[in-house]
Amino acid sequence: QVQLVESGGGLVQAGGSLGVSCAASGGTFSMYAMSWFRQAPGKEREFVAAISRSGDSTNYADSVKGRFTIFRDNAKNTVYLQMNNLKPGDTAVYYCAARRTISRDNYYLSDIGMGIWGKGTLVTVSS
Secondary structure, three states: OOEEEEEOOEEEEOOOOEEEEEEEEOOOHHHEEEEEEEEOOOOOOEEEEEEOOOOOOEEEOOOOOOOEEEEEEOOOOEEEEEEOOOOHHHOEEEEEEEEEOOOOOOOOOOOOOOOEEOOOEEEEEEO
C-alpha cells in the first residue's frame, strides 16, 4: 500500500495563498481516492476536500468552497491542495488520506474508511 508524506505548510498572512502537497510512494497511486482533512488546535479533525482516482470528481467542505482547489497528478503520484484567500480559521494541521477503490469516480468525505494517512503539515494563517 502507499505511504503518504505531506509538505508545503507554513506561515501565511490572512488573504494570502499557500499550496500543500502529498506525495505517495510504495503503491499504485492511481488506485486510490484521496482526501484532505485538517485538525485545528483543540478541535476535531474535519473534512476539507476530496478527489476521485481519475481526478475528474471533487468535493469540498462548505467552509473552503471557492477558496481551495484539490487536484492530483497521477504521473507524479501526488495530490495537491491549493489554498487561496486564507483566513485565520484555516489554521490547522493538514492531513492527506488515501482509500483504495475500484471506482474511478468515487470520492470520500469521511475519515472512516480512509486507510492510509500522512503525518500532516502545519498551516498557520496570521491575522
